[in-house]
Amino acid sequence: MLIKVYGSAVFGVEATTITIEVNVATGIGYHLVGLPDNAVRESSFRIAAALQNNDYKFPGKKIIVNMAPADLRKEGSAYDLSLSLGILAASGQIKAENISDYLIMGELSLDGSLQPIRGALPIAIKAKEDGFKGFILPKQNAKEAAIVSGLEVYGVENITEVINFFDTGAVLEQTIINTREEFYKNLDHPEHDFADVKGQESIKRCMEIAAAGGHNIILIGPPGAGKTMLAKRLPSILPPMTLREALETTKIHSVVGRIKEHVGLMSQRPFRSPHHTISDVALVGGGAYPQPGEISLSHNGVLFLDELPEFKRGVLEVMRQPLEDREVTISRAKFTVTYPSSFMLVASMNPSPSGYFNDPDAPATSSPAEMQRYLGKISGPLLDRIDIHIEVTPVPFDKLSEERRGETSVEIRKRVTRARQLQTERFQESDTVHYNAQMNVKQIRKYCALDEASKSLLKTAMERLNLSARAYDRILKVSRTIADLENSANIQGSHISEAIQYRSLDRDGWLG
Template structure:
């Protein structure tokens, strides 16, 4: 008897349809799995057999073939346990085919028949809704995640036996209520530092505002203790809130990576990722035998903060160049490839030299010239060329430190950022920030006055800007003009953009 059950596999963060076919035939008693299964899937036959036995169902002494179609797609992970067990029960005649139609099964089985959670539930649930599956069965720990998807009935039976009784109508389970993600969003907002808490550093705060308004990359240079990390963490508080569609996309990436909390399986605010400087290339951009998302993808629609960026391996930093340009991380292996979204904003911080006090008028630098040169050569020109804003963060004077904070709150700055974003979306197209403008779109929307154009020409001749730096200067100037609410880029906007591009020249800004 042939039985068919619907589940999904994962290709990057996209769920793709997988049909589990189970067939019994005469022959030696064996259980084989075909359809390009990987290690965890091949091992599933032992887990599934034990789960069935301990649930009171015993496989017949026949030749059993389980096919996972389509056969060309590699099948990995333990989420195929549950659909294979249901398919076996259907082929044994324990479950009629009509009770399996319209339902998608996704989960792991323990040896005693309990359902266990797996990564990638949200992409599976979104696939179910899009492709007309009214019902989905997952483990209880994945229930809240699946219930984020509207118009989908999610069932979370504790055991395989409970699921069989539900499908047969003997003990009907109630579907989960829709997840209240708005409550989680409010909780997450309270975890972000406020700009009003930061004393001094008005120039760096202004640069953060420009970075947030246009989606620009930024490098902060300053001595230890000047507030670079605090400033970086405050950036998330002035960025526009994610729409539900963006939040679901980001949550899907974290789901595939297995990074969601069972108690709050939803990324409610823009991600802020801060990997340690010992991170490898694979951990940063993704990879592995079965490719998984890296930090650049986990920071999608949010911020990737690289603190002490010169301490990262240079080969690790160079892999950022492609995602910074394309907004994607493309992982290729011999038999498999995947694309992960990586539309992130790069924010980096560093000291000007190994001791951290080069150029500090309060404390002398103890580094030899060769040490300074070696330290500053750790960041390549092509990478620095992709960073729009080079900002100095000097030590905060003592008289400022002893005073109460008196700066603007993040909410006030965010209001200006939202107005600037509104101008960009109305001009560039919905969701297109100034930092993403290219080619004709940039030339069309960068309305530069004659004096501003002459200033850019003079600066380019003197400082030797590259073609990429020239384009990025126009984007930053366009953002500054949007914050000022003006249609044309004036000389004051271009001058500020050039100053932010050049910085102090510590990291070669004048050569970019």
């Protein structure tokens, strides 16, 4: 008897429907075809034990299972549930008249209970596109899949629940969530708040500008100055994610199984902080069976690279293309996958190997030659993609001991959101540019026009401070963002003056 059951495979952040054809006939043997990997091949042992422990049997006949399309590689243990139901239906142990109306996925334990799967959200989106009535999956992933409206989602804990649903018509509890309510529930309750930061008013102002224009930023300062603390709070002042951005972000985290149990839609912007020993593949994504890397997991959020010069130079260099294109393409002999990677880069570093430079009270100092060698680990092309460089100084005791709380992240976010709305209107005709940091040369000339006084000020600053040529466009972009925060139609001299302060590493004596 031939039965067709439907599952799904995830490639990149998109899913493909898999038709599982199970044929049980006279003879002996179990044959699984259709390019399954080892985890799929091993499913027969899990299925046999699970069926036996739930009073069913693995038929002692000739079983042929084809997973179509047969030229597409099938990976992972999430096909256990669909394979087991196909075997039970094809051997006549259960009725399954409407099994083709549902997409079924889940990993089986030996007692028949279900373990969570990866990629539930993209699978649910594909199931709706292909016209399936419902999606049956482990209960731990149900809220994640239920984000997709117009699709019946059933979270189950044991294989017997699914068997009874098809065989006897038992009722399964449908998982229903209000996507918009889920999305807006936690928007104004960030985990980290700028109100906790003592002092550092100038740095907070700099972070606000970076958030308003989407500018990449690097913080330079000695240990304990608060660089990491400030970076962790940056997502809390970024504009709230749109529903589309939340779906994109949740899809990526779903593919790698990073969605927390019983959590549906991600409403907070991601913050990723990989260790400096990370490999280039782990950072950008890839592997024998490609998975998203850290830069894709930080899509629509912040990627924080602490102690930037400690990262391997090759690792940092692979970021140059994703920073420009806002996506990562991984090519293999038989397929190509593309992951989105539109993120804000926040980096921090000490000014020298010892962490202190030109500080007479420091316990250890480095020579200028050692410092140049240390800073030289960061390439010019990478630095060229970082708009704002700011020096962070330690907070004095009188500031640390203050009882007064600073401005909250929610208050700062309101100003940032207003500035982003101006930029959205400005670039509404462009498909690739959405905020100031993404402007190309043509747009800089159009939207960053200067009066004669501002031109003279910028010229003088570049000559006196020995600013490099690459600093010119960066200063104009940051100036445009400062003007947007003040709701100013034109860039003023004060905006130029402030932007010039944020180019520390371009000054003579830093990188030579």
